[in-house]
Amino acid sequence: MKEQIEDQLKNAQKVVFVTGAGISQESGIPTFRGKDGLWRNYDAMKLATIDAFYENPKLVWEWYNERRQNIFNAEPNLGHKAIAELENFLQVTVLTQNIDGLHQQAGSSNVLELHGSIVKIKCTSCDFKDEIFTQFSKLPPLCKCGSILRPDVVWFGEVLPQDVWKEAIIQASSCDVMIIAGTSLVVSPANTLPIYARQNNATLIEINPEKTIMTLEMDLSIRSTSAFALPELVSIFKKIS
Ligand code: NAD
Numbered sequence: 001m002k003e004q005i006e007d008q009l010k011n012a013q014k015v016v017f018v019t020g021a022g023i024s025q026e027s028g029i030p031t032f033r034g035k036d037g038l039w040r041n042y043d044a045m046k047l048a049t050i051d052a053f054y055e056n057p058k059l060v061w062e063w064y065n066e067r068r069q070n071i072f073n074a075e076p077n078l079g080h081k082a083i084a085e086l087e088n089f090l091q092v093t094v095l096t097q098n099i100d101g102l103h104q105q106a107g108s109s110n111v112l113e114l115h116g117s118i119v120k121i122k123c124t125s126c127d128f129k130d131e132i133f134t135q136f137s138k139l140p141p142l143c144k145c146g147s148i149l150r151p152d153v154v155w156f157g158e159v160l161p162q163d164v165w166k167e168a169i170i171q172a173s174s175c176d177v178m179i180i181a182g183t184s185l186v187v188s189p190a191n192t193l194p195i196y197a198r199q200n201n202a203t204l205i206e207i208n209p210e211k212t213i214m215t216l217e218m219d220l221s222i223r224s225t226s227a228f229a230l231p232e233l234v235s236i237f238k239k240i241s
Helices: 003-010 021-027 050-055 057-072 078-086 102-106 162-173 190-199 226-240
Strands: 014-019 091-096 111-113 116-123 129-131 149-153 177-181 203-207 220-222
Touching (some): 014 078, 014 190, 021 078, 021 102, 021 226, 050 057, 057 116, 078 102, 078 226, 091 162, 162 190, 177 226, 203 226
Parallel strands (some): 014 091, 091 111, 177 203
Antiparallel strands (some): 116 129
């Protein structure tokens, strides 16, 4: 690693992780884009929009049932665990686009779920929200108010939960180091988080086997998988902090 970056890591007190589907790939959960990404086999616009849900609630619900089943069977990998371990040494916040809950399962305590959670449901009309209770029903259940319930995730074209997003901006704007792992950075507004960090002169580190659209903005790009690179990076932090 470049000496200058090692110096920057040495003085860091607050580290923010921005994670995406790639960090869970080694837990057996497919990414959206890239090789073997979910969208290669499915048309996202038919499955992850509110219009698609109203048009064919059964299809969308069953697709979420399948993903839920896969996620329930998945375990956090060495990448998730390394991030959780870093909390013993530094102030750590995780801003994740993932809906799988694996950061929390690995032991991270400050996780902001930008795109919701697959284990939660909410009403399409009223304010009702709950943990999933009918995961294997073939059709989406109904709310007490009579309206249809949906996964509590952010679909294409929907705004992020504003309280979560505001807190994410505060965290990104005040970190010393931002580590961006397993995201293509093509989904907005999550892909603007490195800009907030840069305004605070934070060091930007990307972990991704492939280039991203923000690679040129990074101080360091680690071309490796997150389960391999994150434990190494965390051990460097441990050694120098
Ligand atoms: P994406 O599919 O667009 O990009 C995944 C990125 O991860 C790619 O750049 C790929 O090169 C990289 N990658 C693949 N394997 C990796 C590995 N082992 N280690 C490190 N990087 C790896 O995913 P994204 O950027 O998160 O896109 C955003 C959307 O994907 C979000 O809306 C998110 O909710 C959704 N998503 C979440 C899950 C999940 O919860 N696990 C799964 C699929 C999609």
